Amino acid sequence: MSKNKVKIIPLGGAGEIGKNMLVVECRDDIVVIDAGLKFPNEEMLGIDFIIPDISYLLERKDRVRGIVITHGHEDHIGALPYILPELKVPVYSTRLTNGIIKVKLKERGLLHDTDLHCVEPGDVLSFGSIEVVFFRVNHSIPDAVGLIMNTPAGLIVHTGDFKFDKTPIEAPPTDFDQLVNLGLSNVVALFCDCVRVELHGSTPSERIVGDTFDAVMSDATGRVIITTFASNISRIQQAIYTAHNHGRKVAIIGRSLESNVNVAIDLGFLVVPDDTLISLAQAKNLRNDQVVFITTGSQGEPTSVLSRIATNDHKQIRLVPGDTVIISATPVPGNEETVSRTIDNLFRLGAKVVYDAIMTVHVSGHASRDELKLMLQLVQPQYCIPLHGEYRHMVLFREMAGEAGIAPEQVLLAEVGDILEFNQGSGRIARRVQVGSVLVDGVMVGEVARVVLRDRQHLSRDGVVIVVVALDRQSGELVSGPDIVSRGFVYMREADELIEKAKENVRRAIVSRNGSELEYGFAVQKIKESLGKFIFDKTRRRPMILTVVTEI
């Protein structure tokens, strides 16, 4: 490949939009940006999550110089424990991100075998032909960065996940000087967060959620329970400050929350006034109006602290009237129902519940349309590549970019596996890399076959009916059975008659075989067809039918 050509390939689940990993390749050097996981859609039954297919990297292992991480969210770091054992390369990230990665790797016993490096915004790393500069961005987790890559094809900028928060909680606001300088420097390509492009105007500052916390605590006569994403340290910071201002103590409850809070305190990203943090046991000795709990469960996850409180299933916390619960998050797509049920359950127990339909309990960490335009006008890139959203967001990004003076042909819509090539000031989608979906299900990592998922869907709709018969190897006559077992189909104790008739149906199917036809596959097929038809006629359902024929 040409000396000055740079290839960039988004990786992720096949057919996805490639938000979870980006491969940057030039000459003999490959730098990987982020290594995130994606949560499965509702059809991927039983799948825990999806990680990028890294076959492309494994085939070029000796050229991978390192993984650069933009921030500490699961969709940017979650695949590291699966990828690092295969791809033993250094990982570079800012201090808080590094702290969170360490916790994650330690939990899985992988910490000793990895090579983690801390960087600061402004730092410059050189990976052969690719030089990477980190710049601070504001997002819903502190210490997030974007990247400026100096390559033989020119400057390539990656915004990371960002918004322009003019009044962020801890981090300084965006360094506009740096972005303006970029605008003067002829940037070839801007990879840009596009997930909120549907929203007009600007995303409000994180700070306004603190106003809601303040208003709620001013009114609350009992305990205040706040749930948010475990990684949203700025939100937790605001909860702690507000509690302190109202003379309340704070207990952090929930494993992921506790580890993130500990890391953030250790590294100075979370400032806690003296004696403000207490244990759950200590909280019991205080009056209700002196207590704030911060808990996991903002997505209604069934095993989270808040879900257990909401179903009266938490060992130590029982809701009482007077308690106020703040759901300081919006449901991630797919979680609407569980969140809604949690809210209903909390109301049932007599709590006051403050959630997104009622007050401003959450603001996004992503830039809205006006901020995206500002980014484009500051950086003035030759090409734009929308990142992070679904297909519709990419199309709307192209439309929005048009309003900011960037022509449609300057916006490249890349999906997972597409190879973006930049060379001497021109860019294009060249061809595609073959990528599959790597689904993680228990400890099985790899291609969970589509047929397995299809079977799970079938099983989930109508259950399974199993027919077992033993046939004489010589005569083909029925020696034992038919036994019929079903699960997820009908409640068998109440379906005696149906099952008896089904057995009769199987017996007839066996007898009506051509007498001389003893072939195993034929018997199986015959039973399956006959029973399937019988069951559908009687019930209008199509359970999966499995036939096991034993020849004796």
Add this chain to the structure above:
Amino acid sequence: MSKNKVKIIPLGGAGEIGKNMLVVECRDDIVVIDAGLKFPNEEMLGIDFIIPDISYLLERKDRVRGIVITHGHEDHIGALPYILPELKVPVYSTRLTNGIIKVKLKERGLLHDTDLHCVEPGDVLSFGSIEVVFFRVNHSIPDAVGLIMNTPAGLIVHTGDFKFDKTPIEAPPTDFDQLVNLGLSNVVALFCDCVRVELHGSTPSERIVGDTFDAVMSDATGRVIITTFASNISRIQQAIYTAHNHGRKVAIIGRSLESNVNVAIDLGFLVVPDDTLISLAQAKNLRNDQVVFITTGSQGEPTSVLSRIATNDHKQIRLVPGDTVIISATPVPGNEETVSRTIDNLFRLGAKVVYDAIMTVHVSGHASRDELKLMLQLVQPQYCIPLHGEYRHMVLFREMAGEAGIAPEQVLLAEVGDILEFNQGSGRIARRVQVGSVLVDGVMVGEVARVVLRDRQHLSRDGVVIVVVALDRQSGELVSGPDIVSRGFVYMREADELIEKAKENVRRAIVSRNGSELEYGFAVQKIKESLGKFIFDKTRRRPMILTVVTEI
């Protein structure tokens, strides 16, 4: 029971908030209001829908005077085909509602055996001690009504699903005089739609969606495809008028839409300018900018017209760049993912897609907070019972009612099965009726046992592993097998080694039984435990394990 006492019982799925049916009982008379169905939540795998448990009515069959329907939406009429064969009573509804019910019953061959009656707003029906007056309300389907019931316990008002649309499309606006008269008449109880109580202000008029249609058709250079709820005749009316104004012809595509449109035209609820409606075949002879399609699929239903268009799977319609699709609906909770995927697919095919995040393509048919307050202030009821929403909506309704001058103890939060009693101006929740959930799954109507749903959930997560062994009846030794079959667990062709080891595990489990212990149940249990542990250790998954032991 006391001569002047009225009992009102919401029926529906157990644990639900009772929006689908209301039983009104006084002396020897029972009137049923609505007979709707509810769509299952995501945990009710394979369930088509839920209908009210009518055991209470069946036990008092001879006292049920009739079913009164407020409007023609599925959640108010959908259970009729299941209930009418059991409870042969007359059904009373306005003309359009009656037309829609007829279509539904005809499809199921039930029309001949039912007793349907048409009423007009203002009509008075007498059911012994209960007199019912119909009054017009505005909702997202024409010819919707609320009910005023004159009972020995006083006036009881039921709003139906409503909003105050000051500029409705076809129906006259609300008859405020009638409501004001009610306010002067000492209404004992108001049963009130509460589903939009989270929203401040008023719900916008249906008419503003017409402005969006107009704006989109002004810009569109190709075909315009509009999808909406099949029952939203006012929306369809606006689409047809706007198309006509822009010199476009309209083809209606999709079975449910076609039958509703035909009924509405026949009954005069949909006015179509001459030569405006055309067939799909005729549309092919027109230029793209002369065509509007109105299709089913606003909820991303996989078999709907729009979903098939979006996946390039529709026999007659292929999207081309220049086509515009308007999703004139918002996703019903639970359908967010399928709708979102449909939008992405449409964008992928090059269409312009106009959906709720982009423009006002839909307004609700339910009253927001200010309208609810207006209703309370007009009717001035002694007691209020929020209907139709989830638990949180009922709690917020009580809070809202407080702002409108109604004390918390005047608001009764009733769930399915609660008996509301009104007597001599006082009201309370007295006790509960035993109700179950009636789940409809294929043609099986009735109590789908919880264990069946739990099994489906289990199967959907990790699949099923079936072990079949034949043992000698005398010695207990293995005669044949073990055979292992799995579905939805691992792709068996790629898991030879795992399956072989699992068989070995089963063989050992059989041998290690106490030699003399031949009991069937013991062998089954032993195999299940041993294999379950083996599989979990190897895969961290817990498929359902079914063991069939044949004794020969």
